[in-house]
Amino acid sequence: MSDLRTSGARRGLALISAPLLYAVLLLAAPMAAIVAFSFWTQDYLTIDKSFTLTNYREAFTDPIYRELMIRSLKIAGLVTLVTVLLAFPVAYFISFHVPAGRKSLWIFLVTIPFWTSYLIRVFLWKVILGYNGVLNSGLMGLGVIDEPLTVILYNFNAVVITLAHAFAPFAILPIFVSLERIDRSLLEAAQDLGETRLSAFFRVTLPLAMPGVVAASLIVFIPTIGDYVTPRLVGGPGGLMIANMIQTQFLKLNNAPMGATLAVVAMVIVTVIALIFVALNRRYLRGRS
Amino acid sequence: MNRLFRGGWLRVYTALYLVFLYLPILLLPIFAFNSSTVIAFPLSSFTTEWFAQLVEVEALHAAVLTSVRIALITAAVSTLLGICAARAAARYRFPGKGGIMGLIMLPLVLPEIIVAVSLLVVFLQLGLELSSLTVILGHVLICTPFSIAILNSAFQSLDVSLEEAAIDLGENGWGVFRLIVLPLVMPGIISSLLIAFTISMDEFIIAFFLSGSDATLPVYLWGQLRFPQRLPVVMALGTILVSLSILLLILAEWARRRGVRKRGGAETGGFL
Numbered sequence: 001m002s003d004l005r006t007s008g009a010r011r012g013l014a015l016i017s018a019p020l021l022y023a024v025l026l027l028a029a030p031m032a033a034i035v036a037f038s039f040w041t042q043d044y045l046t047i048d049k050s051f052t053l054t055n056y057r058e059a060f061t062d063p064i065y066r067e068l069m070i071r072s073l074k075i076a077g078l079v080t081l082v083t084v085l086l087a088f089p090v091a092y093f094i095s096f097h098v099p100a101g102r103k104s105l106w107i108f109l110v111t112i113p114f115w116t117s118y119l120i121r122v123f124l125w126k127v128i129l130g131y132n133g134v135l136n137s138g139l140m141g142l143g144v145i146d147e148p149l150t151v152i153l154y155n156f157n158a159v160v161i162t163l164a165h166a167f168a169p170f171a172i173l174p175i176f177v178s179l180e181r182i183d184r185s186l187l188e189a190a191q192d193l194g195e196t197r198l199s200a201f202f203r204v205t206l207p208l209a210m211p212g213v214v215a216a217s218l219i220v221f222i223p224t225i226g227d228y229v230t231p232r233l234v235g236g237p238g239g240l241m242i243a244n245m246i247q248t249q250f251l252k253l254n255n256a257p258m259g260a261t262l263a264v265v266a267m268v269i270v271t272v273i274a275l276i277f278v279a280l281n282r283r284y285l286r287g288r289s
Numbered sequence: 290m291n292r293l294f295r296g297g298w299l300r301v302y303t304a305l306y307l308v309f310l311y312l313p314i315l316l317l318p319i320f321a322f323n324s325s326t327v328i329a330f331p332l333s334s335f336t337t338e339w340f341a342q343l344v345e346v347e348a349l350h351a352a353v354l355t356s357v358r359i360a361l362i363t364a365a366v367s368t369l370l371g372i373c374a375a376r377a378a379a380r381y382r383f384p385g386k387g388g389i390m391g392l393i394m395l396p397l398v399l400p401e402i403i404v405a406v407s408l409l410v411v412f413l414q415l416g417l418e419l420s421s422l423t424v425i426l427g428h429v430l431i432c433t434p435f436s437i438a439i440l441n442s443a444f445q446s447l448d449v450s451l452e453e454a455a456i457d458l459g460e461n462g463w464g465v466f467r468l469i470v471l472p473l474v475m476p477g478i479i480s481s482l483l484i485a486f487t488i489s490m491d492e493f494i495i496a497f498f499l500s501g502s503d504a505t506l507p508v509y510l511w512g513q514l515r516f517p518q519r520l521p522v523v524m525a526l527g528t529i530l531v532s533l534s535i536l537l538l539i540l541a542e543w544a545r546r547r548g549v550r551k552r553g554g555a556e557t558g559g560f561l
Contacts, residue, residue, distance in 0.1 A: 005449040008380060008381045008382060008383075009381065009384065010383075011377075012377045012380070012381025012382065012383035013384075014376075015374070015376055015377035016373065016378075016389055017373075018369075018370055018372055019370040019374040019393050019394065019433060019510075020389050020392070021370075022370060022429070022430070022433070023392050023393045023395075023430070024431075026408065026426055026427075026429075027392065027395060027404070027407075027428050027430055028392065029411065030404075030407035030408050030410065031403075031407050033407060033410050033411050033414070034403075035411060037410055038392060076483070078524070082462050088305050089299055089302050089303070089306075090302070090306050092299065093299040093300065093302070093303045094303070097299060097300065104546075108439035108538075108542055109312065110307070112535060113310045114534075115316055115487055115488075115491075115534055115538050116491070116530070116534045116535065117491045117507065117510075117530050117531065117534065118491060119491075119493050119507050119514075119528065120313075120317070120510070120512060120523075120530065120531065121313050123317055123514055123523070124314075124317065124527075125313060127316065127320070127328045128312070128316065129519075130328075132327065132329045133328075133329060134316060134328070134329060134330060136329075137330040138327040138330045141331060165309065165310070165313070166307075168310055169310075174510065196455055198461075218398070219398060222398050223398065223399075223400050223401070224364075225400060226400020226401065226402045226403060227400070227402075228401075228402050228494055229493060229494070233514070234312045238517060243400065243402040246402055247402070247406075247498075250406055250498075251498070256410060259406060260410065262405075263402070263403055263406055266400075266403075267403060270400075274530075278297065
């Protein structure tokens with residue numbers, strides 16, 4: 001029996017070795033390199049490999065970096081909140097009100113926009129929200145407003161709207177999956193025991209759906225913090241985020257160590273926030289994977 | 290009655306949500322066929338001029354060819370790696386399984402800018418010239434987790450007793466894989482190829498950092514967005530790209546569903 005188990009383990013390891021090697025060489029090693037870079041300095045093209053914490057000191061004291069980091073966190077947090085709140089009813093509708101045979105069709109409908117060019121989708125929001133854009137020209141044509149609204153492009157709001165749109169399917173899928181797992185007889189039992197439909201939702205459905213909500217929040221929060229395209233296209237100067245600064249350090253200022261430091265700081269902050277978030281919700285996550 | 294009413298409200302909300310989701314894509318063809326160079330309402334007249342202009346731009350053709358080449362290789366390699374990983378995860382227990390799978394799936398949640406800059410640093414240190422090859426290396430990294438996610442469900446629903454029967458009848462390991470496993474997971478493989486191809490075709494950030502002088506289609510597109518007079522042509526190009534993506538997705542979904550039926554499993558819905 002143990003022989004069988006070890007031969008299975010050997011086969012499993014043999015199979016996984018190729019993808020694992022790829023991930024070690026092109027993911028783990030480069031990430032280690034980024035961390036190493038963050039302790040070095042660069043003078044034009046020569047890299048000084050002596051250990052220093054100068055970059056980290058600068059990253060935490062320079063007001064520009066601090067402001068970009070805080071803004072990125074605020075935008076990602078707000079996008080996560082908006083996206084998950086807007087997505088929950090959709091996931092709930094598909095799980096509880098769509099006949100079983102048509103659920104996959106609805107999920108497919110929700111995911112299609114996600115698979116189309118990200119660049120073009122973001123750019124279209126610029127077209128929609130612009131000074132002479134679709135929304136303004138449409139509303140003016142209808143006589144709803146007299147002059148174009150300026151609060152909707154090249155600022156914080158535009159970035160939030162665009163990102164909330166871009167990450168919508170990311171939020172719907174995990175919530176849908178956790179709602180699907182809920183044993184429907186639990187809800188009947190709750191109602192038999194005198195809960196109203198609303199209180200059954202808050203005391204049974206929502207707690208059981210929390211693993212999906214937590215997963216959705218993390219899946220939206222983590223990538224949005226590092227988004228580059230949306231702030232560049234619709235953010236204007238007041239909507240730039242940390243990824244834009246990382247790109248500037250690497251490709252424009254030739255300061256890879258500073259860019260690496262900002263990347264490491266961003267990753268560490270995101271990881272810490274994710275862990276705190278999971279810890280806060282651990283009572284909902286217990287006993288499930 | 291109450292239940293119907295509640296479903297009714299949710300139905301209206303979901304319909305509005307779908308409008309919000311599809312709004313940008315629906316605007317694309319409207320402005321691609323509009324003769325005005327300004328992207329705004331009211332519309333002018335119908336034209337196919339912007340599509341005609343697409344045919345004349347050499348740089349665009351080069352970018353399309355680069356992107357297709359990168360996407361084809363990426364799809365093949367990430368699906369191969371995905372088959373290995375999904376098969377290992379579904380069929381065998383081995384030490385460190387959770388950690389290993391976690392590392393391989395990590396790019397799914399990692400911000401792309403982090404992947405892009407870390408690869409850039411390493412490639413530059415190794416003296417590797419930025420080209421299509423470096424983009425492929427990056428794209429395989431981010432496409433493999435998607436391939437695994439798709440293939441996982443295909444491999445997990447395989448009935449082990451079929452393989453055991455084949456071994457009892459004298460087939461060796463490779464024979465079992467080729468004659469039993471492969472045909473049953475083939476729809477999943479096709480689906481994985483199509484999804485990886487689509488992701489690679491659309492990916493911008495990694496290509497932006499790693500493509501060097503071999504501009505991919507999204508990198509070319511990014512350059513065009515700076516010129517207001519080029520916008521209608523970009524709309525026309527976008528219309529073609531989005532239509533092709535949707536077509537590929539419908540094919541991928543069709544393949545996936547056929548696979549579910551073939552393995553006799555119940556419909557579970559969705560790619561992920």
